[in-house]
Amino acid sequence: MNRNSVVINPLWFLVVAVVWAAGLMATAQAQEVVAVRSEKLELRLETVAAGLEHPWGMAFLPDGRVLVTERPGRLRIAATDGSLSTPLDGVPPVAAGGQGGLLDVALHPGFADNGLVYLSYSEPGEGGNSTAVARGRLDGNALREVEVIFSQQPKFDSSAHFGSRLVFARDGTLFVTLGERFKRRDDAQTLDNHHGKVVRINDDGSVPEGNPFAGRAGALPQIWSIGHRNLQGAALHPQTGELWTHEHGPSGGDEINISRAGHNYGWPVITYGKEYIGGSIGEGTHKAGMEQPLHRWVPSISPSGMLFVDERIPGWQGNLLIGSLKFDQLVRLELDGERVVHEERLLKKELGERIRDVAQGPDGAIYLLTDERKGRLLRLVPAN
């Protein structure tokens, strides 16, 4: 036997490699569909777009495409076929690092006429950084006429607890949820700063009528509610129009609240959590003048993203869906008015990725973003 016959011809190696790579690409393009069983219905989970770096927020355009933020500072448009645009021009510079970067995205209620897109992000500046809100007009693959309409005060040197979610209220004002920057938690109880607050502003950043502390000496006029820790989920209740929020507790003590004008949600005076290093915080769990949460998680789930599901998902109508970063789960809550009456944990087995945001698209499907270095946009639909 000729010993040379076992030497692999480089040309054959190339042919084999090309065929193998083509097979891999075909596999990747074929939508992987995973069956998901909820207590209430059977669903299927599909990947819409992959290769997103720590996606954080999403907003659906009228044509079904979706704006997706990537935390390092990029905004992209995902098309219905799963293709991703190049990063849009016009995104402000962000203080990327730790929990900071480009965060939420929302459309103006009059987007169809004015094309306005709102972004929240960690804004670098004198003395550190803070959460800011910018808006710009969407024009093809760019934001034009970009202006910063809100900057959380004061700036602080930290890469933690920025919040933030952007939710337009029915009256056209904009709620922005703001973290207390971790080391500034006592600020959440005082009115001379925006740390640990929900603020309410007009669409141009000015202060609307009806803010509870506007006009009070020493109080920042944008403040709507106080005593929050780090809120990364918020949604308007479909019937009442009130702002429901959740926030990360410390070790234990994640909460759901309804953010109401002038109310104090207690952090860091009352909490159901402990210090990360052990030990109690504040004065206990209850105090006069401070709200009790509607629901709490001990241990913490690390909640992010929040959605009230509508009738297009039969069996889940009126439920609250919340992502869990820590447990790689989608949390489904059944409500009776303002009471949580049942909780189901989903997707841990089927997905196994940190869930950062939850939304319902124009097609009625549930969309998820996963907070991974190679994160994904996923679609969850009833199996039938």
Ligand SMILES: [Ca+2]
């Ligand atoms: Ca609280």
